[in-house]
Amino acid sequence: MSTGLKKSSLNDGEKILTSEEQQAKINEVRRLIGQLPQKLSIYCSDASIARYLSARNWNVKKATKMLKDTLKWRSDYKPEEIRWEDIAHEAETGKIYRSNYIDKHGRTVLIMRPSRQNSKSTRGQIRYLVYCMENAILNLPPDQEQMVWLIDFEGFNMSHISVKVTRETARVLQDHYPERLGVAILYNPPKFFEPFFTVHIS
Template sequence: MSSASSVNGDGKETALFEQRLSKIGEVRAALGQLSGKTALYCSDASIARYLVARNWDVKKATKMLKKTLKWRSEYRPDEIRWDEIANEAATGKIYRTDYFDKSGRSILVMRPGVQNTKKAKGQIRYLVYCMENAILNLPPDQSQMVWLIDFAGFSLSNISLHVTKLTADVLQGHYPERLGVAILYNAPKIFESFWKMASPILEPKTFNKVKFVYPDRPETNKIMEDLFNMEELESAFGGKNQVTFNINDYAARMREDDNKMPLLWSPENSTLASEPYVMTKDTAQEGSSDLKSEETTSEKREETDSESENKEETESESERGETEAVSRKREETEAISGKSEETEAASEKREETVTDSEKGKENLSCAVEPGEGKGITPADRNGCSSSDP
């Protein structure tokens, strides 16, 4: 590959390009012999994305990529199919548009205001499906996507910090440099408190890709005009396109894409594996000392998050165990209590029967021996009431 074809620069940029190709080779050597989908995934461009995410630190990038390869082998994101996650998509909370931004990037629209499920596992699996689908539909000269987040109808009950953290983990850990920009469109005031809690979860590079846009602020609307063709952009984001989400039409599109996915990941597909690293003017500026310090912070956060996750999992398992034990104990207690109550009820019934029998005898005594009752008040009659004969 010629460095001159990748970046129009001087000898310094050419040297930097060659140095980065060398680092890509180091990561590849550290990974060892690859085969199947793993080999397809680890193209020069893919390895470069992990190096960029870790500021071209070979050791850190290799560690990060190995985690993704393990995750992909277990989670199998490329094998998720529409019918498996269709219920998550019913309201259009996440969908890929049929148009691209001016740079040719895939666009994922997200509408947290129409969240329709509660389980984090299903929500993340649908997000992964959407990420894989967006990548599948990228043009050959593009590797990133755009997130358009619409806050219409939003309330804090629509999102959780836990799901947000899982989303950040998936995006930053397994899809590095896939997000080009995230537009948070017309976020309400109530979102500010959540953003203060959620923003520290994001790595600096991801945080810097988040843009807040408000329809009543011309300076932020310019962001939309610079990024999108306003004729294609949906009216919900200030564009002129009046299209609305239709689940039936979208399902048909996704099923067509599902048929394309195995072809992309077939061992014979040399296009995926041979995706080259291209150094653009923007990537030529990467590697500054300030980014280095940011990456160190990100790595520390990653280690802290990992420890926290392990702790949460342990605590969660412990809590579930305790809950189950308490539940079993309660059931046993209730069972014993139930038997006890039944026994007590039977005992009380017998006592009532005995008491009624005794009362009958006493009443009979009062009735057949009236003479003994003379001068005796009702209280002194030992069970004979004033109405007794």
């Protein structure tokens, strides 16, 4: 059985703004961010800023802080400099990889297989996740900001979960990749996932 978790275009309680109001808030965030080096300015397109605003219910102050934190993280962590040879050992079992197909909207599909975890290194696992996220984003078409996750739980059990890695994964994705997930398809998910999601059975 597969379960589809759809990311709504509107978060619960999210403000409904006109395109003019949205653009005004985008411009205000850009003004507050100020001038940036070229290598960081590419992460402050209108579409990128809109994702941060959406994640913070179009609150300019909160979205600006969130984006500034991401820009600092990018300067320190340098995700664009992670190379295949740096994370190849994490990829050996195929626990996360970008599919060679896209969905009907042209979105990149990331395949995740938690049961194939082969590492106890939190640092290594997070670097590999970031590498895969960056690669998926680079392969999105110009008109898309979101991707699809297909999570295959075949063979999964609780021994594959690290609380520390799970917590750090959630932090990185929520803080630095807001509104990137369009839909998550869970194949054969464990029962304990069910209370946490509003699901659509496909």
